[in-house]
Every structure is written in structure tokens, then in C-alpha cells.
Amino acid sequence: AQSVAQPEDQVNVAEGNPLTVKCTYSVSGNPYLFWYVQYPNRGLQFLLKYITGDNLVKGSYGFEAEFNKSQTSFHLKKPSALVSDSALYFCAVRLLNRDDKIIFGKGTRLHILP
Amino acid sequence: DAGVTQSPTHLIKTRGQQVTLRCSPKSGHDTVSWYQQALGQGPQFIFQYYEEEERQRGNFPDRFSGHQFPNYSSELNVNALLLGDSALYLCASSLLVGSGNTIYFGEGSWLTVV
Secondary structure, eight states: OOEEEOOOSEEEEETTSOEEEOOEEEOSSOOEEEEEEEOTTOOEEEEEEEOSSOSEEEOGGGOEEEEETTTTEEEEEESSOOGGGOEEEEEEEEOSSSOOOEEEOOOEEEEEEO | OOOOEEEOSEEEEOTTOOEEEEEEOOTTOOEEEEEEEOTTSOOEEEEEEETTEEEEEOSOOTTEEEEEOTTSOEEEEEOSOOGGGOEEEEEEEESSTTSOOOOEEOOOEEEEEO
């Protein structure tokens, strides 16, 4: 079965420190991978995506993600966290076949401590 | 350029009633998908519309139905509402399926069933 796993329900990071939000996936074939962020009572905002090419993808607000095919991972990273980064983060995979839908992880709540 | 717009933003319905949610996709997009996000959960795929036809459907009962209009806007209808239908309903738009195009989400419609 196709799935996306975010193993951490919550991640706490001190402001100014680097942050990592983990994501692993299980799909057949080559996936398109996405990260979205959701602020309280808001919809999902697109952060970045991996389609092909360079394994390190840069996105909005200073975020980046590293695609690792052998480990089937797509971890979200930022070198220096801001308090305003506190939100709910979703990893998602879009399948490259006729079943064109996005499968989301359950989300990771990121708390940046001042 | 307006993004994905949804209406209404909030609504309260009684068990057994019917509800219609509306979505206008991002300019230039032709594919609309609907997702249900229960509290504390990741979004779950309901269905997708392209060229006014339902292309894909998730694991949702027939009480959930939809429509896409010639201008690509879409409606989500839910009949015989249950308490468990209370959730944030997200509309997403994109270009033609099968590509690496980004999927953009609206701010969502909060449905409370009492």
C-alpha cells in the first residue's frame, strides 16, 4: 500500500537552531514529493517539491528538503529556526500514475521555542 | 492572480441535513480535488474532477458527491450529514494530471455538524 509516514507528532527546537522534520514514504514507482505547512485555522501552503534532479530541494521561507531514494526519505530542514516557523507540517506524495491523488502524512507539529 | 478560493469559510449544520461547498480553482488550473481534514489528522482524499467528470475517488461513501462546471469551479455536496462529517474541507487545484505541477490548496471550509 502507498503510504507516507511522519514518525514524530511534535518537534521542539530552540530559535536559531537547525530543524529537521522527518518523512518517509512507501510507493511503487517514482513519486513526486511535497511539503506543505498549515498555520492555525488556515489551509495548506506549498513549501517545496521534489520531482527529479538534484536531491536537495530549496523552497519557501528558507526551507529545504533532501530526497534520499535508498532510504525512501524526504526530510524537511532549515538551518536556523524562527518562532514564526511554528506550525503543522505535512509531507505528501503524488503518485505518477493514473491514480493522481496526493497521499498525506499525519503531520508533525513544529514548536520553535524563543 | 487569485489563488484557490472556497466558500463558505464556516458553517454549522444539523445531522441529516445536506451541505454544498464551493471552490474556484487557481487561474489556469483545470483539475480540482477535494480533501477532508478531521481535527488532528492529515487531509484525506475525497475525489478529483477534470473536464467535468469525476476521475478518482477515495474511500468515501456515496453521500459525498461533487460537480465541476465548465469554468472549472467545483462543488462538494454531502447528504444526510453525520456528526463525523465535521471537519475542514479543502479544495485543491492543479493543471492536468500526470505532471509534476504543484497542487495548491484553498483556505478550506469548516463544517460543524451538530
